[in-house]
Amino acid sequence: MAQVGISNTEVQNAYSCELAWGFGFHPDLNYQKRSFGGARERGIIGHAALETWYKGLRDGEAPDSAAQRALSEIQAERTKELKAGEFADFDRVDMLNWLYTVLTKYFEYYEGDAKHWEILEVEAFHAQEFDNEEDFYLPSRLDVTIYQKAGQFKGETSPLDHKFTYDFWQPYKLDLNSQFPLYILALRAARFAGKPKPIVKRVIVNQIRTRLKNPENAPPHELFKRSFKAYEKGFMDEVFNNHMKSAVRLAYLKRIPWEEAVSEIRAALGSMACQYCDFKDVCKATFEGRDTSEIIAATLKKNEYGYPPLEEIRRERAS
Incomplete structure (x- = not known):
């Protein structure tokens, strides 16, 4: 029996509402919205541009060349929207203009990343397997994995996680976080070809602030902030154990047909979520008790984001 992947994102969704988790993650459904707007679309397009840039740096491309390729992706989206003429979504055009301006500044400000870091991976999956657990594993998708060639943390390997955020994070959002300790644990278990066992002590939270509506003249420190966050072993162990408790139930629900699962699932009706x-x-x-097929057809589609099979992740790590 193949192991089931239960990610941190799934667990957090289930904490908010198990029914919403089921719509989004149960294998019989696995839905997402047909289209995203506003902040979510900005984050998706921004992540894609950063992926292009960091893959270019990983492959030895000059920073300015990689930046131009990344920005051209945003420009293509902007041109496509403007070609719609009177039917163009000008709020979306404004969002794309904002992204183009801010990421142009980002690529200039962080040009030194190519010098100070070795980019090991971009948008790569890792899998944590648990002792004596044959039912599920913990998949993680890391935005960027870097080896620090210079600076205060020289010699460390770290996950770099992009966050498009309205304002810079308060300390509690870093302190009480389940995602980052699991990323650290995932990297500690990884091995990279031609590299010694990685030293992984902290995550780098790469914050891009979206609060400023007119960023053209904003100094970099008002737009960008990198938080280097380490966690004590005891805290990471508790985060890991907490994930395990939830994963047991979610793995069970994913293994039974949706018609059975929905009768056992708890919904958080009336919640802020x-x-x-x-x-x-x-x-x-x-x-x-109504037929949901028309609503699903009109508003949802199958989610294209998923986890590779565990065996595939294992093979990629081995290479």
């Missing part, structure tokens, strides 16, 4: 939930319309229809 409902206001921004992607699935509130289909959730309402489910509770009313």
Whole structure:
């Protein structure tokens, strides 16, 4: 029996509402919204541009050349939107203009990344397997994995995680975080060809501040901030154990048909999360006993984001 992947994102979604988790992650459904707007789309497009840049640096491309390729992706989206003429979404054009301006500044400000870091991986999956556990594993997708060739943390390997955020994070968001300790643990278990066992002590949270609507004249420190965050072993152990407790239930729910799972799943009706939930319309229809097929067809599609099979992740790590 193949092991089931249970990610930190899944667990956090299930904490908010198991029913929403089911719509988004149960293998019989695995839905997402047909389209995203505003902040979420900005984050998706911004991540894609950063992926292009860091892959270029990884492959030895000059920083300015990689930056131009990344920015051309945003420009292509902007041109496509403007070609719609009177039907163009000018809020989306404004968002793309903002991204183009801010990432131009980012690539200039962090040009030294190519000098100070060795880019080991970009958008790579890792899998943590648990002793005596044959039912599930913990997949993680790291934005960037770097080896620090210089600076205060020379010799360390670290995950670099991009965050497009309205304002820079308060310390508690770093301190009480489940994602980053799991990333650190995942990298500690990894091995890279031609490299010694990695020393992984901290995560780098790469914050890009979206609060400023007119960033053209903003200095870099008002737009960008990198937080280097380490965690004590005891805290990471508790985060790991907490994930395990939830993963047991979610793995069970993913193994049974949706028609059975939905009868056991708990919904968080009336919660603050409902206001921004992607699935509130289909959730309402489910509770009313109505056919959900038309709502699903009109508003949702199959999620293209997923985890490779465990064996594939193992092979990639071995190479």
